[in-house]
Amino acid sequence: MKLIDGKATANQIREEIAEEVKEIVASGKRAPHLAAVLVGEDGGSITYVNAKISDCKQIGFRSTLIKKDADITEDELLAVVDELNQQDDLDGFIVQLPLPKHINEEKIINAIRADKDVDGFHPENFGRMALGMPTMIPATPLGITELIRRYGIETSGKHCVVIGRSNIVGLPASILMGQNTDTGNATVTLTHSRTQNLKEICLSADIIIAAIGKPGFVKEDMVKEGAVVIDVGTTRVKDATRKSGFRLRGDVDFDAVSPKCSYITPVPGGVGPMTRAGLLQNLMVAYRQKFL
């Protein structure tokens, strides 16, 4: 069994981007520029956004943090998005979710211009991804692809079972794994809450991508000997022994499943750090589309 080290791989990606940014700036061009919009005082959101801004600083991106009070109206927030859409020296931006309940998240997200949508959530970017055109790709499936590429995991002709059909993970991961690319060409089965015989389907999988948000859902008797297991789950479960009072648990029963695997991602330290790096990769795509 080989543990896939998402933290080390994400560090490597950041170093590669930092190198590229250094060359860009040395050539006289301006650095790539990311903005993040943070609404309200949600603890998780503040942590995530700060991490993103800190990543930018580390690799030489310019970054802008825009904080708005939780009582901002939808129209006011749309005006912020519109301003960022127009801002010429800004390559991409995110609006950190969740938003306060009085704001329609879909409306805000869809207002972000496709060429600045570094989350890859815009329908045009999603369509380009699905059709195999160059574009920004949702960060989690992008991170999974990078792990597969960098660990040299064979996918062509393999049976890949994706558990969970969310628009930001399961569905795009299933599409990418089936495409005619170096990290694709798998025979992909997309499973979900209505799937019957999930256990049998998983037992036939060479690669399992678990993305349902149910801690420990994938058990030892669902995984065949030698399978590759990618665990996207990151559910907070109570843990009195931790200072924070919780720990992260994946969708896979790691202790029981991992001995059977050829490769497996741990939680934390697997897909999570790669998702964070995916945003930076997408900003580079946005920047390159504009300049290079």
Added chain:
Amino acid sequence: MKLIDGKATANQIREEIAEEVKEIVASGKRAPHLAAVLVGEDGGSITYVNAKISDCKQIGFRSTLIKKDADITEDELLAVVDELNQQDDLDGFIVQLPLPKHINEEKIINAIRADKDVDGFHPENFGRMALGMPTMIPATPLGITELIRRYGIETSGKHCVVIGRSNIVGLPASILMGQNTDTGNATVTLTHSRTQNLKEICLSADIIIAAIGKPGFVKEDMVKEGAVVIDVGTTRVKDATRKSGFRLRGDVDFDAVSPKCSYITPVPGGVGPMTRAGLLQNLMVAYRQKFL
């Protein structure tokens, strides 16, 4: 075994649209308007475009046929597209493929504005389809969905195997079949040229959608008793007994496979007529998005 009658179903769809158009016009609004651009003198293309224009007349759409010589330049054709994009009283248009070799088809197709893209090929429409948002959907998978709906075929929790991953049929069909809708919720496996054990995978299918363009590819020993088989193939094979010199053959070995099926589409008269009707349904979607 029940034969799925695509011709009759397509007729029914046309009658429903004709009824809706009649009401629209009676209410004082203008009729929906489709344009078709035909480049050169390709026999197949002329037949297809004439059929589309004839459909429009039959159901009360306004239609415009724009014919251009085969030696039109790419820039000139782009200018035609741009003019149609701008034309206010035009709801949607198609550029009939294939185009002459000196013209980049992808460039032309991508120049069609998303809200007039009644083929559903524009990345933004493809993304909206994949994300479950209302939009124009590629005509063949749309036709398949309609057949499933109108024949009351159960899909929820069923295993659907799609053979072929083209951007206009296999891939969108696989996405639609897995979505949380009345005609979706299937567990979908998308197979293609790199797939191993295709026979075993097909044998586990409750629903097979064959879209590879290889006549008679799906054999009796690949289909389980009681399966639903949707045959998208329409390959011309030589047939000296026909006046035309050819006949259409599907991807399924119909004579051997059909006795095992609960439902099966014939070729011709199955998915083909539904594809033709799908264009008309998409024009109604474009019209409604604008006016209703």
